[in-house]
Amino acid sequence: MTQSYVIIGDGVAGSSAAETLREEQPDAEITVITDEGEALYNRILIKEFAKGKLPEAPISIHDESWYDERDIDLQLNTLVVDIDVDGHTVETHEGGEYAWDKLLIATGGTPTQLPVDNSDADGIHHFWTFQDARAIRESADEADTGIVVGAGLLGIDLAAICGAQDVEASSQFCQESAA
Ligand SMILES: Cc1cc2nc3c(=O)[nH]c(=O)nc-3n(C[C@H](O)[C@H](O)[C@H](O)COP(=O)(O)OP(=O)(O)OC[C@H]3O[C@@H](n4cnc5c(N)ncnc54)[C@H](O)[C@@H]3O)c2cc1C
Helix, strand or coil: CCCEEEEECCCHHHHHHHHHHHHHCCCCEEEEECCCCCCCECHHHHHHHHCCCCCCHHHECCCHHHHHHCCEEEECCCCEEEEECCCCEEEECCCCEEECCEEEECCCCCCCCCCCCCCCCCCCCCCCCHHHHHHHHHHHHHCCEEEEECCCHHHHHHHHHHHHCCCEEEEECCHHHHC
């Protein structure tokens, strides 16, 4: 019997899983669902894009034809909002439903939203997606000064982006947690 697989997430984990499944099961129905508007890209390189050092093209890993060629159904701009474990379906933000025999949740990590009012106001960015990198690059192009909240790996990357874009930036972090 044909197995149907639904994979939530088209990061490197979800996309690689879809590729492996196709190699091992030529007849399986494979659906990859992502809330992002583009197919797999190199997330690690988006910082170079935001610095203004790379154009968009080299960051892309797969275009949509890669999925077509492998008969993988790629659903872009589609957020999974619910999983019915008993009924073996996932529900999307627009009310769509996908049935699965096997489900892989490959949703990666999500940056912590700053827990203060207006943390989603214009000019405030989180940093995880290519779309975030485009918005950061655009803001940095226009800005003279900036503040980076958090001094982990991505905070340091953001500080480097500010430096590369001639934005005078200061980094804010909690001394206690940094000790
Ligand atoms: C700027 C930057 C630099 C980095 N540098 C390094 C580095 O140097 N070395 C390193 O090892 N790692 C680095 N990382 C981390 C690395 O990119 C991640 O560990 C890796 O992308 C994880 O892959 P993943 O497939 O598990 O998840 P992700 O790449 O996060 O992919 C998950 C996907 O699932 C989607 N998704 C989530 N929830 C839903 C939902 N409900 N419905 C539909 N889709 C959903 C997300 O939008 C995303 O597209 C960096 C990350 C960033 C942002």
